[in-house]
Amino acid sequence: MNPAAPAPPDPAAAISVRGLVVAFGDKRVLDGLDLDVRRGEVMGFVGPSGSGKSVLTRTILGLVPRRSGEILVLGRDIARISRPEAAAVERRLGVLFQQGALFSGLTVAQNVEAPMREHLRLSPRLRGELARLKLALAGLPDDAADKYPAELSGGMVKRAALARALALDPEILFLDEPTAGLDPIGAGEFDDLIATLRESLGLTVFMVTHDLDSLFAICDRVAALGSGRVIAVGPPRELAASGDAWLSAYFRGKRGRAAAQARTG
Amino acid sequence: MSGAPTFTASQDRAGALLALAGDWTIGARELEDRADALVRETLGARAVTFDCSSIGKLDTGGAWTIDRALQALAAAGASVAYAGASREHAELIEAARFRAFAAPPRAPRSVLLDYLADMGAAMRMAGGDVVVGVAFLGRVVATVAAAAARPSRFRRTSVSHHLEQFGVRSVPIIALINFLVGGIVAQQGIFQLASFGAQPFAVDLVGILVLRELGVLLTSIMMAGRSGSAITAEIGSMKMREEIDAIVVMGLDPMETLVAPRAIALALALPLLTFVADMAGLFGGALVAWSYAGIPPVVYFARIKAAIGVSTFLSGLIKAPFMALVIALIATREGLAVGGSAESLGRRVTESVVKAIFMVIVIDGLFAVFFAAIDF
Numbered sequence: 001m002n003p004a005a006p007a008p009p010d011p012a013a014a015i016s017v018r019g020l021v022v023a024f025g026d027k028r029v030l031d032g033l034d035l036d037v038r039r040g041e042v043m044g045f046v047g048p049s050g051s052g053k054s055v056l057t058r059t060i061l062g063l064v065p066r067r068s069g070e071i072l073v074l075g076r077d078i079a080r081i082s083r084p085e086a087a088a089v090e091r092r093l094g095v096l097f098q099q100g101a102l103f104s105g106l107t108v109a110q111n112v113e114a115p116m117r118e119h120l121r122l123s124p125r126l127r128g129e130l131a132r133l134k135l136a137l138a139g140l141p142d143d144a145a146d147k148y149p150a151e152l153s154g155g156m157v158k159r160a161a162l163a164r165a166l167a168l169d170p171e172i173l174f175l176d177e178p179t180a181g182l183d184p185i186g187a188g189e190f191d192d193l194i195a196t197l198r199e200s201l202g203l204t205v206f207m208v209t210h211d212l213d214s215l216f217a218i219c220d221r222v223a224a225l226g227s228g229r230v231i232a233v234g235p236p237r238e239l240a241a242s243g244d245a246w247l248s249a250y251f252r253g254k255r256g257r258a259a260a261q262a263r264t265g
Numbered sequence: 266m267s268g269a270p271t272f273t274a275s276q277d278r279a280g281a282l283l284a285l286a287g288d289w290t291i292g293a294r295e296l297e298d299r300a301d302a303l304v305r306e307t308l309g310a311r312a313v314t315f316d317c318s319s320i321g322k323l324d325t326g327g328a329w330t331i332d333r334a335l336q337a338l339a340a341a342g343a344s345v346a347y348a349g350a351s352r353e354h355a356e357l358i359e360a361a362r363f364r365a366f367a368a369p370p371r372a373p374r375s376v377l378l379d380y381l382a383d384m385g386a387a388m389r390m391a392g393g394d395v396v397v398g399v400a401f402l403g404r405v406v407a408t409v410a411a412a413a414a415r416p417s418r419f420r421r422t423s424v425s426h427h428l429e430q431f432g433v434r435s436v437p438i439i440a441l442i443n444f445l446v447g448g449i450v451a452q453q454g455i456f457q458l459a460s461f462g463a464q465p466f467a468v469d470l471v472g473i474l475v476l477r478e479l480g481v482l483l484t485s486i487m488m489a490g491r492s493g494s495a496i497t498a499e500i501g502s503m504k505m506r507e508e509i510d511a512i513v514v515m516g517l518d519p520m521e522t523l524v525a526p527r528a529i530a531l532a533l534a535l536p537l538l539t540f541v542a543d544m545a546g547l548f549g550g551a552l553v554a555w556s557y558a559g560i561p562p563v564v565y566f567a568r569i570k571a572a573i574g575v576s577t578f579l580s581g582l583i584k585a586p587f588m589a590l591v592i593a594l595i596a597t598r599e600g601l602a603v604g605g606s607a608e609s610l611g612r613r614v615t616e617s618v619v620k621a622i623f624m625v626i627v628i629d630g631l632f633a634v635f636f637a638a639i640d641f
């Protein structure tokens with residue numbers, strides 16, 4: 001990327017970011033970040049802890065103010081359009097927060113119904129059925145629907161939160177460390193689920209992850225964050241072969257090699 | 266590219282053919298109507314084929330409603346099939362295959378019965394609260410006694426921190442409230458007693474009422490609201506974030522680290538605050554007596570001195586540590602009873618304040634009976 005001649009953001013991309021700067025006080029967490037996520041692809045984000053992956057996600061979602069830069073989500077800049085227009089864009093996004101962020105006063109099924117209730121005019125019966133379908137898709141047993149979030153294990157919270165993120169059949173799904181806290185089998189099922197949904201719904205997936213298995217299994221491309229920008233982007237296999245010190249340590253450590261081999265062999 | 270979900274139905278000897286078109290997505294207004302129409306139009310046909318080849322967009326909501334229609338027809342005895350679905354759509358229909366979810370069991374109950382059951386449960390809970398409360402009191406006393414026996418385990422910093430929170434920071438509001446109430450009592454006393462020509466006795470009234478009852482009662486209620494809620498919220502959110510569990514697995518006793526310092530601090534703060542309240546109440550009375558009835562402060566305080574004995578003064582102060590203990594007990598116990606949800610935290614804080622104020626008044630009543638019996 002040549003800062004002297006920045007390319008304009010690409011409205012055809014699912015997400016297009018140019019020259020994004022986000023700072024807290026004096027500390028620049030993101031410093032001139034450029035990024036394109038194509039429609040229908042699964043884009044993984046990796047980077048050391050504290051490199052700003054969550055901040056990037058939250059900035060794209062409009063939850064963190066930016067100092068400068070442009071962000072197009074589905075061709076629109078959320079910060080520069082009217083509130084109703086922004087809501088129309090946000091309705092097409094699904095977000096799975098790092099901690100789940102389920103509403104603790106509502107049952108799991110009511111949590112999934114909440115966005116449908118706000119945005120759609122559905123009969124209560126269909127809404128209830130769809131909520132249970134989404135929960136089943138996310139791999140939760142039927143009896144979890146009427147439990148409260150406090151009664152769920154960490155992995156179940158993630159699944160319930162995914163079901164809620166899928167409630168409106170979004171076009172872009174944001175996942176912040178979706179498989180962290182899941183058992184390996186559960187994490188594998190989660191990957192398969194994302195892959196199926198992507199195939200059938202044409203979903204674009206923006207996924208922050210530390211899970212190398214996930215990266216190799218479902219990501220079309222991976223972007224590595226470092227010093228406030230994207231330092232490398234490409235298919236996981238290409239990134240694994242790159243020369244960057246952090247990347248090679250990340251991919252060629254014991255765990256990285258095992259994950260890569262599992263996919264080849 | 267976008268269009269409302271539509272279909273055309275045609276019949277031949279083999280059965281019905283439903284050609285679906287448009288976008289069958291969850292956002293489409295007509296989705297449910299159209300899906301119901303699918304069933305209506307072809308009900309009774311021996312075979313129904315869903316032709317999906319012209320469907321534009323499809324999502325899980327759409328696939329679910331289409332499949333629900335198909336299953337309804339199948340249940341009515343038709344042989345049903347999909348035709349012409351693209352690979353993606355077929356996969357989606359497979360993923361969102363209709364199944365009847367067991368409706369959550371909701372037994373029909375009468376409102377009256379529910380109401381009675383709630384009342385019974387509340388009574389049982391209240392009974393349980395007393396038992397648990399007494400047990401809890403025992404543990405706190407044992408902890409405090411152990412701390413007294415081994416002063417090295419006494420959490421001085423924690424106690425002094427809470428002493429500042431509960432004590433020093435409450436002085437202005439407590440002084441203000443009691444100053445006002447002392448004034449109000451004096452004004453009412455002067456006004457009402459004037460018709461008997463007994464105006465000077467208003468001063469006795471202020472002195473006795475403030476020192477015996479109002480000072481300690483108002484202070485306790487204020488502390489139940491101000492410090493009790495803070496204690497419950499603080500301990501409750503620690504409970505929610507597993508901080509209490511962390512304390513336990515470190516081999517520490519939450520009773521000693523969390524409950525005892527707060528109870529001790531409150532027991533020290535409340536008598537001191539009650540003294541402040543008493544003084545403020547008397548001064549409030551003095552001001553009103555002077556400005557409203559023309560009783561000069563010198564006369565006012567001489568009368569006070571004549572009207573009250575040490576026992577009047579002490580009977581208020583003696584109650585304060587008991588009030589403090591009850592407030593601290595209720596607040597810490599409600600805090601430790603918080604469950605995992607934010608809602609439960611809110612409920613517990615409310616409970617804590619309501620129960621503490623109630624108990625403060627009950628205890629005050631018990632003391633009134635006791636002091637009357639022993640002529641104190």
Ligand SMILES: Nc1ncnc2c1ncn2[C@@H]1O[C@H](COP(=O)(O)OP(=O)(O)O)[C@@H](O)[C@H]1O
Pocket residue numbers: 024029047048049050051052053054055056
């Ligand atoms: N609200 C905030 N205020 C100040 N600093 C923040 C805030 N949110 C994040 N940061 C800082 O931004 C950096 C990136 O955080 P984050 O995006 O959470 O990292 P990660 O890549 O592990 O998700 C961290 O150094 C963090 O301390």
Ligand SMILES: [Mg+2]
Pocket residue numbers: 053054098
């Ligand atoms: Mg993070």
